[in-house]
Amino acid sequence: MSDWQHNSRHTLKGADQCHDFFQISGVEDNHFPIKIPLEFANLIDKNNPNDPLLKQVIPFKNTQSQSEFSSSPLEDEQYAPVAGLIHKYPNRVLLITSRVCAIHCQYCFRQNFDYSGHDAMSNWLAIEDYIRTHTRINEVILSGGDPLSLNDEKLEKLIKNIENIKHVKLLRIHSRSVVVTPSRITHKLVELLAKTALKVVLVTHINHENEISTAFVKNIGNFVNVTLLNQSVLLKGVNDDLSTLKQLSLKLFDAGILPYYLHMLDKVSGAEHFLISDERAIELHQQLQKKLSGYLVPKLVRDENGESKTWMSLEAFAN
Numbered sequence: 046m047s048d049w050q051h052n053s054r055h056t057l058k059g060a061d062q063c064h065d066f067f068q069i070s071g072v073e074d075n076h077f078p079i080k081i082p083l084e085f086a087n088l089i090d091k092n093n094p095n096d097p098l099l100k101q102v103i104p105f106k107n108t109q110s111q112s113e114f115s116s117s118p119l120e121d122e123q124y125a126p127v128a129g130l131i132h133k134y135p136n137r138v139l140l141i142t143s144r145v146c147a148i149h150c151q152y153c154f155r156q157n158f159d160y161s162g163h164d165a166m167s168n169w170l171a172i173e174d175y176i177r178t179h180t181r182i183n184e185v186i187l188s189g190g191d192p193l194s195l196n197d198e199k200l201e202k203l204i205k206n207i208e209n210i211k212h213v214k215l216l217r218i219h220s221r222s223v224v225v226t227p228s229r230i231t232h233k234l235v236e237l238l239a240k241t242a243l244k245v246v247l248v249t250h251i252n253h254e255n256e257i258s259t260a261f262v263k264n265i266g267n268f269v270n271v272t273l274l275n276q277s278v279l280l281k282g283v284n285d286d287l288s289t290l291k292q293l294s295l296k297l298f299d300a301g302i303l304p305y306y307l308h309m310l311d312k313v314s315g316a317e318h319f320l321i322s323d324e325r326a327i328e329l330h331q332q333l334q335k336k337l338s339g340y341l342v343p344k345l346v347r348d349e350n351g352e353s354k355t356w357m358s359l360e361a362f363a364n
């Protein structure tokens with residue numbers, strides 16, 4: 046068993062373990078079980094219920110349900126022509142490669158997703174057939190769960206299979222594992238992404254500068270021939286202030302990662318307390334543009350059900 050597999054088994058689970066480890070009280074379990082890898086937990090301040098990393102991973106007790114929040118805000122399932130494959134945009138498809146995540150983020154829009162009928166790994170032949178017959182598809186996105194929950198051998202096999210489809214040129218990997226368990230960046234992973242014939246884009250998911258540990262910076266620097274981008278979710282009480290967003294961009298850039306997207310919250314039930322108004326989000330984004338060079342400012346976007354991402358701006362808001 047490699048280090049990351051060993052580390053991924055060392056997680057905090059459930060309210061009682063959180064009380065003991067973080068020396069806080071009042072955490073309650075809910076339908077999306079608490080799961081916090083120790084590598085991430087060790088970055089969290091003890092005795093501080095307002096720690097911005099802690100807030101992302103423990104359920105909020107006094108959630109007020111709001112009508113526009115639902116269990117599946119993006120309704121991904123209806124864009125799955127083949128089990129395990131989501132096709133919303135003409136040139137790219139997203140594969141649900143794993144139901145497992147290294148961490149459970151309490152704002153996750155897929156926290157209620159029915160993974161049982163959507164396993165790209167076990168349905169590969171049908172998926173391959175679909176991609177081969179849709180020749181406009183030039184990019185395959187590995188998602189989940191977290192695709193890096195797969196071991197390197199399975200990942201290698203999948204990447205080779207994708208490489209064999211001639212019109213696919215780009216491979217995008219969306220992963221939060223790399224930052225919450227930096228040991229996931231193994232030599233084998235680095236090697237297999239370096240040697241594939243596909244152009245590789247790794248999109249990390251980091252919301253706060255405190256997530257960027259020394260181990261992560263060291264390991265992410267090992268990738269070669271991989272474009273590194275980051276997406277964040279704008280979360281009340283976590284990163285909804287100018288200084289935090291600015292520091293996040295600067296620290297990402299120091300680690301060789303370009304800030305790519307700043308997502309508005311997807312309205313999943315249980316995440317109501319993370320919601321920031323459109324006005325406030327746009328205001329923050331405008332302030333950020335004044336503080337940073339353009340390449341350090343992520344695009345402020347909202348995922349719309351069945352539509353392209355919406356670019357958030359004052360003009361769009363006024364309309």
Ligand code: SF4
Pocket residue numbers: 145146147148149150153154155156189190191221222250
């Ligand atoms: S790692 Fe990604 S998919 Fe998994 S719970 Fe967090 S946001 Fe959701």
